[in-house]
Amino acid sequence: MVNNSEKNQPEGGTLLEHPELTSKRKPDSDLIRALRSCCVIPQRYVLGLIGLMGVCNAYTMRVCLNLAITQMVNRTRGETLEHLDRDTCPGGEAAPSNATAGVAYRPYATFDWGESTQGLILSGFYYGYAAGQLPGSHFAERFGGKWTLGLGLLSTAIFTFLTPMVIKLGGAGSLFTLRVLQGFGEGPTMPALMIMLARWVPPHERAIMGSLIFGGSQIGNIFGSFMSGILLADNRDWAYVFYFFGAFGLIWFILWSLFCYSTPDSHPYISKKELDYLDREVIRAENKSKKDPVPWKAILRSPPAWALVWASIGHDWGYYTMVTDLPKYATDVLKFNIKTAGFLTAAPFVAMWMSSFVFSFACDFALRRGWHSIKTGRIIYTSIAKLGPAVCIIMASYSGCDRVAAMACFVVSMALMSGFYSGMKVNALDLAPNYVGALVSFCNTLSTFSGIVTPYLIGLLTTDSTLHQWRIAFWICFAVLVGTNVVFCIWAEGEQQWWDDVRQHGYPEGWRHGSLLDDGDEEMIDTAIEKKTFEKP
Template identity: 70%
Template sequence: MEKVTQSYEVEVAPFQKKSDVTLGGILYIVYVAMIPEWRRRISKLFLIPQRYVLGIMGLLAVCNAYTMRVCLNLAVTQMVNNTKSELEKFDPDACPDESQILNGTVALKPHAIFDWSESTQGLILSGFYYGYAITHVPGGYLAEKYGGKWTLGIGLLSTAIFTLMTPVVVKAGGATWLFILRILQGMGEGPTMPALMIVLARWVPPHERSRQGAVVFGGAQIGNIFGSFMSGVLMAGGGDWANVFYFFGCFGILWFIFWSIFCYSTPNTHPFISDEELKYLNETVTSADMTSVRDPVPWKAIVRSVPVWALLFAAVGHDWGYYTMVTDLPKYMTDVLKFNIATTGTLTAIPYLAMWISAFFFGWVCDICVKRNWHSIRTGRIIHTTIAATGPAICIILASYAGCDRFAAVGYFIASMALMGGFYSGMKVNALDLAPNYAGSLTAMINGTSTISGIITPYLIGLLTPDSTLVQWRVAFWVCFAVLVGTNVIYCIWADGKQQWWDDVRQYGYPTGWKHGPLKMADSDTEKNKKKEAEGTAL
């Protein structure tokens, strides 16, 4: 690989040109001239490499995103007054109600002021994913063009603000306004995964990606744990559900402040990365330098790529199972197993803790096996994706047939999520294998399309469980089983672990039999582009 001369650039917000000959441009020149002096002092304050600092902040980003995503899942159980509907229906398989007091009356929910049906609740919970799907592809484009730092940061900041607004909005406009607000929250979080993929593709060497992927994307489980547990604590003993949204909205704003200060889109734009780490990353990471002229995203090759379609099917299956657990497990705990809200918050958090821990184990195993050539990257992705699909599929069925045996049911749910931890070292990082140069756009396409599971699942479960009985939930779990297993079979047959030809057509050329014309390339006057870019950097 061509040796990259070290230079330091200041990362600017989107749409700000560094080449403008203005007072700002002059100040920029002065700022760049000062960097070498203070950079060395600041870099000594960091005891760990900057790619690990980025990994920690990325973990907190995903954690923050998921706390704001899932806090409504538990809060809605205390927002809706379903006492009347519980008295009108009869379920012979109903479990004993832990929330009942000695005289047989049901404990009241002092802040349950809404009368929403199960299907309405399902529609509200699915609203987030409508917005989430809309901004995936635009988010990936913005991250590739302007860098992942601001694309990710501004998106999550907007979601934090919308989260703070939730109590006021729902009390003013009811279910309709809450549904619209959830769409806006989803739009803010849509760029999260594409932007993170772009950042990781430019910061993490290939042999570290399984572990870094497990750390960063394992933040989803930290978010689920923290979100579920704290929601239960804040609402225990009749606490106001509004406090949940105030707490996690403030948490999101605090994260944004630290992200803005400590993280940068690429190693070459980081003002206080060490010389050793910068050299190492430029030698080991294909896309560490963002300054080369980029070709347009080769969409016509991507949509004809069989490994991409295999990854897409696997993502749909995983999201179906995952969203079933994330969105509806609190309702199952409360409505079927009859746990009180504090117990539900704690028990809902435990499966995600198991998934988070197992993600590190699976990531470590996969990296070791690949590094020692015990199996290929493709084989590793298939093995771990299969564990993460078939294991949970079996466990949720066993949980439904455990009936009112709470210990067994919770145990199966914990095992289900623990096995799902293989997802992070399986198909989750597969986009980095297939297309390191277009990881953001590919992730946007995969995540955006697979989000259809998040749209369908809550609403479908609401339709399948109108009375929230054990038998009705069992049917919903069988549907989940079929989707998980079926999509995994497709992935096992057609998955791949190698960089695809269309990711770098200059290096790999066109495959034999390609009959769809040449891919659109960057401006042919390469030297002119490089010269103009060098002049912009000099300013």
């Protein structure tokens, strides 16, 4: 069989353009030729940089409420039990000086929301986020990742900007509904980005590019927590937080619209050199099986796909526990003031972002040297990202009221969690480069229920915000992280699965679950199997 790169490689070694792609390209105008000549930076790196900013933008809008809500409610957990329960830390920076200081201390805290109500509000985002995964994947495959992702985040930015007005008009119920809509707008983010990366990034660059782009989540957590702390300091109105991050989202959308495109072929001024390189190196879904339906029957019966689902559930449980509830732990348990809490809750994500590059470089280096297989690498770094944090959060819970020791444990926990970028996060690209959007949306839909459950569950478990109550919540997180890691280690794979390209690989022996393709295509595959050869469409 002759592949596309071999057909287009003449004896002299100069790569010729793929004939199908050449026929689709329009003649370049003078302006486009000028832009191509000025295009010094490879456009996949431009996509990586603005994609990083997009993920950062998504996470700032997701997490800004986590800190703001501590200044919106007119009471703080644990204040009334401080003198009664030995498991409640003594008053620190956050504690009011007298019984009547609570109102003056938070002048804009006008809402009387209990812990279960706060937990429900914080979980609202993830209802919409889960619901937006599969539609987002479908629209990204059909209309391209650029506008599916861009318009989704634009809607979230607008909703973020409108948050103060909606809260004042409708209270907790309206805020919950708005958070669901925000989550739905962000639902297409990861499937659309994965679809774009599958078309833009060669396999040997995926760990580094994945760390670059998806590290934006940590920058978003850092920026969101740090700026929220500054904006909320000195008794400022919490509404400024939502205005600031909503405006940031609008600016990002302009940059995304101008400089990023769904595929290399649709990019108007990508250099010929880079376009030819990507034509040669990237396995492209649009060149192989674009018209084929998503093989859900096979995906739902695939052990590696379910291993990835369980790995995602475990990771999200630990991650959302940190993202959503660390600000509350810092203010309500460790009693930091809001500005210090904003800084300290950003610190673990700084560590996670920085260490992600260490793990990604180590993973790609080891793969290039042949020190371990892709499968082994994914298992190693996923295990680091699960077992390390599981131990660290338990150590933090037993650090008691030692603020320095507790925060140090949280920082180390998140630094180790960054191993997931080189492990399970890019594993979907290994398993299904042609259907990565569908696989990622499937995993995210199920794993996002962790984001729904954890804030509400922790709200129920920590009604008095004592160390003992939080310790129970952290032990549950430990069990989820360790258990899901065991599942991933047993059933994980690192190679393209047969159902991702049934035209090339055919059906496995014993497959009894019907066709994945049209009847005419099935006859073609049966003929190819009999001849012991497979032709790419």
